[in-house]
Amino acid sequence: MSGVATSIKTLRQELEKQGHQVYIFTTTDPHIEKDVYERNIFRFPSVPFVSFTDRRVAFRGLFHAYQIAKELNLDIVHTQTEFSMGWIGKFVAKNLKIPCIHTYHTMYEDYLHYVANGKILKPVHVKQMTLAFCTHLSGVVAPSQRVIDTLTGYGVKIPIRVIPTGVNLEQYQNSSEINVRAKYDLAPDTPLMLSLSRLAYEKNIKELINGMPKVLAQLPDAVLMIVGDGPAREDLEEQAKSLDLGRHVIFTGEINHDEVQAYYQAADLFVSASDSESQGLTYIEALASDVKIVVKTSPYTDALLANHELGTTFETYAELVDDLIYYLQHAKIENQQVLAETLHRVSAASFGQRIVEFYQDVQLTYEEAQDSAGISN
Template sequence: MKDQLEARGHSVYIFTTTDPHVPEDAVEPNIFRFGSVAFVSFKDRRIAVRGLFHALQVAKDLKLDIVHTQTEFSIGFIGKFVARNMHIPTVHTYHTMYEDYLHYVLNGHLLRPYHVRQMTRAFVHNDAGVVAPSDRVLEKLASYGVTAPIRVIPTGIELNAYANHSNRDVRAELGLTDVPVLISLSRVAFEKRIDRVIDAMPRILKQVPDAVLLVVGDGPARESLEEQAESLELTDHIRFIGEVDHDEVPLYYRAADIFMSASDSEAQGLTYLEAMAAGTKVLALAGDYTNALLDDPTIGRTFTRTTEMAQLAVEYLTHADEYSDATAREAKLDAISADRFGDRIVKFYEDAQVYYDETLEEKLSSRSFAKTLRLQSVWGKEEE
């Protein structure tokens, strides 16, 4: 988003947390970092512990026009504090379906969906707009009773990054030049349901005996998944690659024939779009979003059961020529391009500013009217 906005002549400043992997003296133009600590249940996530008034001073110096928050936690609250004190609109993107992550907090014994609903409504209260990456998020926010304007704007993909511009061959590096390759690429967490993809492998191997699954990413479920692969005697057919650099992600997508996901916790499913951009077939758990996205078999298909996932994978691997037409994929990619995303975001900012100005005027008017009523009440008591 930053790249797209700057390409249109806008100035973008990122307020974020400190990062143990980024030296304190690193030169990062237009990036401001605030002291933070690791979050209890997500060690790779950070929570800002200071910087509230520093952020406000920086924002005033920069003369910001709008604040776009991307998290409901510390930096998100700092953003809302800045916007409120500068009297500028706030737009928020709701990225995470938190009801799918409650088990991370005291094994799900502390928070309930009701708490998520209440906290979400409170956080976006008085926002000038909320970006929903998919219809699924829009429907969830509506069910929470969110009254701020909501617009579905799928996160864009920098298509050029997924085109084959590199001479690097990941398949050759892994010794997989002549074998079918499947891939799971995500944070290796339990809610991603990677165990179901592994469960499908024995069925796939019965018909495609040389297939290999790459599990790219890292996270709390990795050890459990490695044990699962070992118990199923699949260690020769499943490789745990670990986390890779962001710039290398397209290389791994392109190295695979099929991207496979059994996750039911995706707000948008950015990995589906990335795989599509790389020209890799997608198999994903059926749902309103995935059924609409994968509506052409030349792009991908959805499944409801592990057996169906395995069957579809075998179909793609053994009849690849039947699904080689790129027409439907190109049409989808045009709709999800980063350039289209940039246009939509700018338009939403403009609409949010209008909404903010109108609602602010209404609030000022209602406050003035309420003040008049209070004065009238006081005068009446004095006269009595």
């Protein structure tokens, strides 16, 4: 599951816990049979998106979505994509005369190389697309400071609130029955680093593999386990082979989402060299699993790891290697109080409550604007 899908699933669960009704309007999914019942989910005909074939865009359903939404008597629309379903959501909100807010999940400038190797779409096109979509919205949720800085840099003027996606902490704190180390024939004391993400070039996993020879010079038994699949996998496997890393780099392929916590809990250290994250849910999931993290520096990660008891951020390749060695040698989180305070701020419950507060503020502002428009007319 992508970070966006995880965010939506978490938000739905938290809103329903608070007694709200949630309906999801999304695209058809070839992996789900048409006659399968999905509670409060409405799917619209779609096709794979160019260059992102695992992502889909709806090609019809505008008025059908409006009719459904009208019958449901919705109070607010919360869009999660800037493409087809997002525009359908804006259309529905406008015609129902209710507020529409949006979560800006993806830093598109990091993905332009997927479309004609970056020769067609440029950063200026991302800015234009973003400004066009944000027009007439009532508010935007930014998962991190990096996102709000980007949006304000584009010239977005509507209210923006930083609300990091929360994580269901219990899922990662409960012990898993799956023994990952036994599955991959790793001893209990083998220093194990975990990378878990889509194997895409912007995740910069190649830097982790490049660092392994120097890590092994200090810790000869260390292993880097790379969990996930994606377009960069073949190149990464070839890179590991060319460095003669053998069993020191393990590619697991894609795993079931329900098994993810077992992989976190098997690791001594979670690592990421990605600089394309708007937030980085896997960082929180690792911490919730009582695992320290070493990740690329950014305003979000620097704030998250202000206390180095939980891990650290790096900027250069040399820093990465030094940090990997140090934190593999000091893997245990000793200060559980610091961990608990950090996790509370990014818990699913806190996330859901802050979203509801934003909904309420947006509704009030929207109603005041409607009343003012009515008086002026």
